[in-house]
Amino acid sequence: MLPDIFQLIKKLDSLDYVVEEGLATILLLMLKLKKPLLLEGPPGVGKTEAAHIIASYLNTKLIRLQCYEGLDVNSAIYEWNYQKQLLSIKLTEGSELSPAEKESHIFGDEFLLKRPLLQAITESDKAPVLLIDEIDRADEEFEAFLLELLSAYQISIPEMGTIKANHIPIVVLTSNRTRELSDALKRRCLYHWVPYPEFQKELAIINKHLPDINQVLASQLVKFVQYLRSLKLDKSPGIAESIDWAEGLIALGAKTFTKDYIDKSLGVILKSDKDITNIRGQGIDSILNEIEA
Amino acid sequence: MGFCELCRSHDLSIGLNHSEEALMAAQSGFINDSKSFKIALRSIFCSCEEEYSTFDRFFDIYWRKKRHEYMPKTRTRKQTKIIKQTKGSVVLVGSGDEEETKKDGARTVSGANKMESLRKTDFSKVADIDHLLLDELAEKLLLQLNHRLKRRLRASKDGKIDLRKTIRRNLSQGDNIFDLIKKNRKFEKYRMVILLDVSGSMDKYSFYLLKFIWTLKSNFKNIEAFIFSTKLLRITEIIEKVQIDQAMLQMNTNSDHWSSGTVIGKCLQEFNDQYSKKVLNGRSITVILSDGLDTGEPELLSEELKKIKLRTSKVIWLNPLKGMEGYEPLAKGMKAALPEIHTFESAHNLESLMELEKYLSHV
Helix, strand or coil: CCHHHHHHHHHHHHCCCCCCHHHHHHHHHHHHHCCCEEEECCCCCCHHHHHHHHHHHHCCCEEEEECCCCCCHHHHCEEECHHHHHHHHHHCCCCCCCHHHHHHHHCCHHHEEECHHHHHHHCCCCCCEEEEECHHHCCHHHHHHHHHHHHHCEEEECCCEEEECCCCCEEEEEECCCCCCCHHHHHCCEEEECCCCCHHHHHHHHHHHCCCCCHHHHHHHHHHHHHHHHCCCCCCCCHHHHHHHHHHHHHCCCCCCCHHHHHHHHHHHCCCHHHHHHHHHHCHHHHHHHHHC | CHHHHHHHCCCCCCCHHHHHHHHHHHHCCHHHCHHHHHHHHHHHHCCCCCHHHHHHHHHHHHHHHHCCCCCHHHHHHHHHHHHHHHHHHHHHHHHHHHHHHHHCCCCCCCCCCHHHHHHHCCHHHCCCCHHHHHHHHHHHHHHHHHHHHHHHHHHCCCCEECHHHHHHHHHHHCCCCCCCCEECCCCCCCEEEEEEECCHHHHHHHHHHHHHHHHHHCCCCCEEEEEECCCEEECHHHHHHCCHHHHHHHHHHHCCCCCCCCCHHHHHHHHHHHHHHHHCCCCEEEEEECCCCCCCCHHHHHHHHHHHHHHCCEEEEEEHHHHCCCCCCCCHHHHHHHHHCCEEEECCCHHHHHHHHHHHHCC
């Protein structure tokens, strides 16, 4: 392992983020090459968290854009503050200003509502971390637009001209892979697949979040969750859910990982009625035996 | 650079900029540790998880021989040799099944890109080894199809400005009009009714076609699916609730007629008697997936089809056999059906299924 990577892992660890060598290498590479990073993986494996942690590692601002179907330019980049503009027109109605002056006035900076992408570009002190979350939910048109932004780091506003980035932002995109992203977008990004964590890593994560947890309980819980992931469930539990579950068990006062407690708190880890009935049908006892074996 | 070329020649899409980045990565220190270098290059070269395994294989092949001391000038000749060797061995690994498909009489594989050829390969002629690969590809393509259909539906939603409503809404503001109201075309819900033939002659296709139904299901909320051979079975509920592999099991146990004979006419009659009034209307498309090899009465088939045609806005018949060269709809069942259907298309490979998109998006 390179010393740089080792240091990064240590640093992130002190920020309470457990990262394995693969992801750490990519993060370092992203910082060195100044390229956007695309993280793909099942929900709840800490993709978004990675962006947060990079921001606090660099001690810079995190700007987040949550994507959804129908996300458009107006809510992603900028919007004019129409109400304010109208008001301003009324106010200047009687004044002596020429129409050209009026126009340049109402299309000034103060009437511009900056949305995340524009914000990221105009950030003045330091390169921010721009997190574009769940890009797979946005439309293809939006993806195409992103291409332009990610290659030139500039945005053109018809009324104001082109705005170039002061500092090239560090871009992290995440995707749950509900659909394939376009090749063009992928080509511009570094790619990393974030899998569900292995036993040791998940245990470490839980210990990070809940330092007081009983070690036997924690390791049994992780084994149980890992077993659940190996089944074909409607919704496999993510890391966040394991942490919730551990927290929940502590709140219930559980000292040991027994059937009784599991049965009561199954709703924390399984989020579908079918899965719960399935697991109950299979018998929690038999699962416990199996993971112990 | 040699490594880039190697990867490129094996289906990983790598551009010039990727090579450049790889060099940059190497220069910024990653070259000093082979494991880090591998991870770094992988993130640059791969664009989805499935490519990881390919990448790992090539990385090992290439760098094991090179021992990652890179001295391009003196090594160029050796490099090309290595590429040739690895190419040779890899093609050998992959070519076994390709040849099998050839032997089976599928379209000739032009040696270019295996994935491309698989898309065009008849479902029934896919060698067993290729099944996994085809499955993977099918999923990918169907995902694409899925997405494209969605986009079209959405695009048609954009409307014109509704002047009347706009003016009315803005009366209170005097002569300033700033609240534009748009007239959206009403989103038409149409229903899709699928009848899938699962008789013995369709065995090789029915699995893929079922998969296709699953993809469609995510587009059309309003979907009715039936399978038939000698009897008709409604599977709408099954596909709505469960995942495909479980559903296959369930359907197998539910229908004792899987892979049996075909009596299309009788099944359509059953359909007309029991369901058609409920599920067919002017805004529904009926898709029949069958090879038309019927053992029943052709007259009955044609009559029942006519009834369906009257009730629905479009009848599409997809016949996997149509993909065969020189196929003519000579089977008496198919012949009887032809005048009653609007669209007669093939459904023998993935590409032909993708083409169906155009019929589905312009209804």
